[in-house]
Amino acid sequence: AVTSGEPLNDSERDFEGALRPQSLNEFVGQHKVVSQLGLLLKAAEMDSRTPDHILLSGPPGLGKTTLAMIVAHESGRSLRMSSGPAISHAGDLAALLSSLVPGEVLFIDEIHRMARSAEEMLYLAMEDFRIDIMVGKGVGASSIPLDLPPFTLVGATTRTGLLASPLRDRFGFTAHLEFYEVEELKTVLSRSAQLLSINIPDSALLEIARRSRGTPRIANRLLRRVRDYMTVHSSEDAAHAVELALALYDVDERGLDRLDRSVLSALVERFNGGPVGVNSLAISIGEESETIEATVEPFLIREGLMSRTHRGRIATSQGWAHLGLTPPSINP
Ligand code: ADP
Numbered sequence: 001a002v003t004s005g006e007p008l009n010d011s012e013r014d015f016e017g018a019l020r021p022q023s024l025n026e027f028v029g030q031h032k033v034v035s036q037l038g039l040l041l042k043a044a045e046m047d048s049r050t051p052d053h054i055l056l057s058g059p060p061g062l063g064k065t066t067l068a069m070i071v072a073h074e075s076g077r078s079l080r081m082s083s084g085p086a087i088s089h090a091g092d093l094a095a096l097l098s099s100l101v102p103g104e105v106l107f108i109d110e111i112h113r114m115a116r117s118a119e120e121m122l123y124l125a126m127e128d129f130r131i132d133i134m135v136g137k138g139v140g141a142s143s144i145p146l147d148l149p150p151f152t153l154v155g156a157t158t159r160t161g162l163l164a165s166p167l168r169d170r171f172g173f174t175a176h177l178e179f180y181e182v183e184e185l186k187t188v189l190s191r192s193a194q195l196l197s198i199n200i201p202d203s204a205l206l207e208i209a210r211r212s213r214g215t216p217r218i219a220n221r222l223l224r225r226v227r228d229y230m231t232v233h234s235s236e237d238a239a240h241a242v243e244l245a246l247a248l249y250d251v252d253e254r255g256l257d258r259l260d261r262s263v264l265s266a267l268v269e270r271f272n273g274g275p276v277g278v279n280s281l282a283i284s285i286g287e288e289s290e291t292i293e294a295t296v297e298p299f300l301i302r303e304g305l306m307s308r309t310h311r312g313r314i315a316t317s318q319g320w321a322h323l324g325l326t327p328p329s330i331n332p
Pocket of ligand 1 (some may be wrong): 016026150
């Protein structure tokens with residue numbers, strides 16, 4: 001699993017855990033978000049209250065979970081982790097909320113995938129630290145109010161637009177994480193190489209950084225693949241190892257992975273460069289449109305290979321060129 005959208009296995013989770021920055025100071029890049037969060041935490045501490053609810057959005061692997069952990073760590077609170085898909089009805093959320101320790105930070109990843117009934121329960125919980133539990137059914141049904149301990153919700157989503165506005169509005173602080181610059185990824189990689197005692201020259205780290213889709217998770221994974229390659233082949237030639245390991249995992253010279261390329265090729269070859277709706281694009285390659293929208297599209301757009309118009313997605317001339325093709329001219 002080199003791409004960010006694929007689930008992590010245990011060893012990858014341990015590996016990620018080992019590399020996670022513990023404090024805002026160690027967190028590379030996203031300077032504005034980091035300063036804003038720092039201020040929010042400081043203010044809450046000075047007023048002796050729980051920090052405001054925080055909504056983090058952005059493609060997978062950019063540091064949303066890490067920031068939730070840092071919020072808990074820096075404010076000296078414990079962290080509870082859950083995810084939207086694990087909350088499939090209101091009862092799941094009621095159980096979770098009523099078991100929180102006062103002041104705890106509750107992280108809900110993929111919060112846009114939570115059940116609708118739970119989402120409604122969450123409104124009141126976020127606002128008043130209170131929920132109404134429904135008991136019984138039909139005419140005999142009644143609701144029992146339950147006070148909750150104060151908590152800070154940190155929600156993560158790929159796009160804030162996926163959230164109903166009443167939920168979005170209840171977060172005191174909303175931040176969007178952007179893809180990282182190559183230099184920032186290189187800093188992430190230097191730190192990781194040091195933590196993992198990998199001896200690798202700066203030039204090789206720079207090359208990995210360039211090919212990591214602007215994503216720290218991918219940068220760290222590629223570093224691990226390169227290290228594996230060097231170990232298995234008892235190679236000291238890092239530059240060579242980077243080339244071969246990345247080729248082996250289908251990462252091209254611009255950092256596109258197999259899924260990125262299949263979306264771009266479908267757009268160019270099957271839809272003649274578009275415009276095409278994201279659903280048709282997803283169906284044509286047998287992928288979920290959510291994955292395309294959350295993971296592939298933001299990256300291709302940022303790379304200037306694809307763009308979004310009101311009529312659908314189109315390949316840019318750079319997009320055509322990346323596949324070694326020339327766009328048909330509009331005025332022959
Ligand atoms: P998300 O929750 O957005 O999918 P994570 O927080 O799980 O992403 O981050 C994935 C990995 O990338 C983690 O192992 C973390 O160590 C690393 N990482 C993410 N952001 C940063 C950062 N700003 N600085 C250093 N490492 C980072």
